[in-house]
Ligand code: SF4
């Protein structure tokens with residue numbers, strides 16, 4: 354979610370940090386947070402949304418999203434397209450609330466908590482790692498902070514199922530923090546491959562199972578069977594494929 358920095362409480366928090374908050378139908382600000390926003394979609398957000406809407410990923414991307422290329426990294430990012438004009442409302446918000454609530458994107462689950470990552474160095478292992486931190490978004494229209502229900506950030510993440518989304522997207526976030534980032538922006542071919550593998554899971558599925566991919570790469574047959582049945586397994590493989598094409602790790606092996 355793109356957030357106005359004036360609304361961010363810039364103190365960095367841990368999973369044990371506490372806050373008071375409650376959001377419910379009937380609160381005076383109900384759905385006010387669902388317009389005038391830019392929602393970044395993660396790969397698993399798209400899997401959940403396209404299945405919820407009974408669409409192929411390509412159709413979903415075309416109808417509901419737009420692409421923004423990050424200037425520094427040249428990574429393509431996908432955002433939810435808001436309705437045009439007026440308040441730029443989310444296409445899924447109605448008077449009754451969010452009509453895809455159980456499949457809402459990760460950033461809607463986190464709100465009013467924001468999440469960031471810092472790249473750090475493990476001095477013992479001599480390896481970089483990503484340290485996640487949290488912050489609070491305090492927008493004037495959001496009255497949830499005036500309620501008495503207390504949470505730790507850890508409890509909030511569990512309650513909102515944001516943890517599940519983070520676990521599934523973890524491999525993708527590692528790509529965003531790749532250490533060979535400086536000076537290695539993606540050419541058009543890699544950008545397209547990044548886009549397909551990150552967001553267009555149905556096209557990636559065709560690419561793996563219907564092109565000559567499995568003749569070229571040595572993939573464990575049991576894993577292939579799992580990927581055919583389980584989109585999350587296929588998504589994890591897609592992240593490995595991106596790491597391979599971006600030369601981050603030798604995650605794939607060519608057949609002899
Ligand atoms: S997806 Fe749902 S919760 Fe998120 S902004 Fe849209 S209506 Fe609100």
Ligand code: SF4
Nearest residue numbers: 376382384386495497
């Ligand atoms: S309390 Fe905050 S998150 Fe809940 S509906 Fe109101 S503005 Fe949205």
